Amino acid sequence: MKATVQPIDADNQTVAFSTSDQKLATITPVQGKLTGVAVGEGDAMVTTEDGGKTAICHFVVTAADE
Template sequence: MAVNDTATLTAIVSPSDATNQNVAFSSSDTTIATVTPKLGKVTKIADGDVDITATTEDGGKTAICHITNKPASE
């Protein structure tokens, strides 16, 4: 990915009939990548490793997506 490229993550809440399907996304290092809290749209800021965490609105469950940002030429 080049700087400012984007990708969107999708969180799937299980069970599918859970009353609250809402999740919030966050970045472990916003100098490497940012993420929109509701949509999960990740934007590369710089090369490096970052974790994007999806947390259920009720706080009961989390999932982590580890991303390694390398130069676009690699």
């Protein structure tokens, strides 16, 4: 996943990624790499360090043969 902080010249561009359920998918907190672990649905979030703004992306993990 990729997050862009606006304005582009904001002093603090730091964000943290998280997931609603690590039993379904893990996400690297800095890089935003989402990896499915089990079949199901959840949400991935990114939150700015400065200002606490959050964006949410819904994800679906399916079985490998689907």
